[in-house]
Amino acid sequence: MRVAMIGTGYVGLVSGACFSEFGHAVVCVDKNPARIEALEQGEIPIFEPGLEDLVTRNVKAGRLSFTQDITAAMAEADAVFIAVGTPSRRGDGEADLSYVYAAAEEIARAMTRPTLVVTKSTVPVGTGREVERIIRATRPDADFEVASNPEFLREGAAIEDFMRPDRVVCGAESERARELLRALYRPLYINETPILFTSLETAELIKYAANAFLATKITFINEIADLCERTNVNVQDVAKGIGLDGRIGGKFLHAGPGYGGSCFPKDTQALVATGRKHGAPLRIVETVVDINEVRKRRMADKILAALDGNAKGKTIAVLGLTFKPETDDMRDSPSLVIVPALQQAGATIRVYDPEGLHEARKLLGGMVECKDAYDTCNGADAAVIITEWNQFRALDLVRLKSLLRKPLLVDLRNIYKPHEMAAAGFTYHSVGRPPVAPKA
Incomplete structure (x- = not known):
């Protein structure tokens, strides 16, 4: 054809x-x-x-x-x-x-x-x-x-x-x-x-409904993660426990800094607008949109809290800028909120992303671009993982610790296991899991 x-x-x-x-x-x-x-x-x-x-x-x-x-x-x-x-x-x-x-x-x-x-x-x-x-x-x-x-x-x-x-x-x-x-x-x-x-109309709505539902799952587990942090519970265990229920499923139950990209943000907003236009407001989706916007700023606050509330004069190594791995797409990425917030708090930001730096330059300024994860962490007071690229999943922790001024890692994608990070001598903060300190 x-x-x-x-x-x-x-x-x-x-x-x-x-x-x-x-x-x-x-x-x-x-x-x-x-x-x-x-x-x-x-x-x-x-x-x-x-x-x-x-x-x-x-x-x-x-x-x-x-x-x-x-x-x-x-x-x-x-x-x-x-x-x-x-x-x-x-x-x-x-x-x-x-x-x-x-x-x-x-x-x-x-x-x-x-x-x-x-x-x-x-x-x-x-x-x-x-x-x-x-x-x-x-x-x-x-x-x-x-x-x-x-x-x-x-x-x-x-x-x-x-x-x-x-x-x-x-x-x-x-x-x-x-x-x-x-x-x-x-x-x-x-x-x-x-x-x-x-029908034409049904096909059009299926697309929006699918993306809105997935965005809702992400937002749901992110709110559960907040509760987990306050009740000494591991959100990954909660996600597994509910995800094994066939009616729920385990996909899109990964706590993190909020959704971004080319689809979920604009599609949820468009669906909300369509609902209002037709007199059928979508309250759940409206709430999802609001919570996701607030969450990105809360992740910046989380990083600042890990620095004892003071980032002035400190250097932060940011690993990953794109909204997800295996893409150079920066649209609505959490990094677009997190990085400026840290800069406004007085931090110097060193960054590395395997594919996203050329797009990030158009949207973010004042960053020090680095050649790899280790170069990024050299001399930094803390490291932050925003995007879960594969090359960040098995970092040499001994080398990483030697490069950082302080062994502090804030993992917004829950890549590492807290007990292993503590054993490696790190103060480790993640999402929906209790923070850990280095083992004596």
Whole structure:
């Protein structure tokens, strides 16, 4: 099949490359000439494990190409996917759909054959109908249908998620649209992947509801972690105890500094705005959003408390800046709140992140960038783990202790075991677990 993918951001590039790996002919379209030129030269604008090899392989095979010309891309396309950004709108938190609607108009003008227009971007309920209205108003003569196919890609594991998904959700209301989507995802039938066909509106809401529920699980265990710290309980034991219940499950029950990234913050805000718009306020999700914002600042306070409330003139080593490992994405990362708060308290911040430094420079200032974890900790009064990159999971504790002025580690991801840190001579603070002091 032939596919046009409008947008070469995270979702568009990953989806386009994966569809081409399925054997489809995919043309990715973007208005940014610099981005298209870079992609044609094999330069990938985002860090995602395996993506560069996937793109290179399929470009070489002739199944994947890039262009600024939407008309050329759609000339023989059976399906055209809208995969543009839907950032939060300033002021009210609603999704900014201007890029989606602009893409719909361009698709309408470029359409020359029967086409299935599929919204891949995360959009509020009713967007598909508006896309249909825009295309119809622009091109009353066009032969087209509109479908919704939300993505469920985790940054750092997006290719695996696309190739081996838990499910594929398709909002498609005609047999022709359903058959085309079945053909696009036919390789997944081998793995018996569930493909759920729904209405347009249902598919749109599934995406938001899924992300809101996962964000709620994270926020729930973070609040339980606060209680654990005050009652001398280990939150990891609590999480395991409740996660073994099949009705609850253990995923997303990892206490930490709060969620961030490109999806959860904007999607929970957009869902809250949608609920208010339709007179069905989502009180739980509203609370989740509020708690998560407060939590990031509380993590800075936690670090300051570990320093006896005084960071002035001290040096803090920060390990990890991105919102999660295996990505260079800094959007809504807890570090964007924690680092400035520590700087305002008078601390000098030394930082290292395996992939995120180039993005962090655009958002954070006044940091001393270092070459690795040990360089970062050299001469620091304390070390703080914000992102759980694998290379931080097995640090040489003897070497680490020798580099720090004081053997103080604040672990916001609970990577290490408290008793082992105490045995290694560290004062160790984590999340939802009692702090420990060095063993005599």
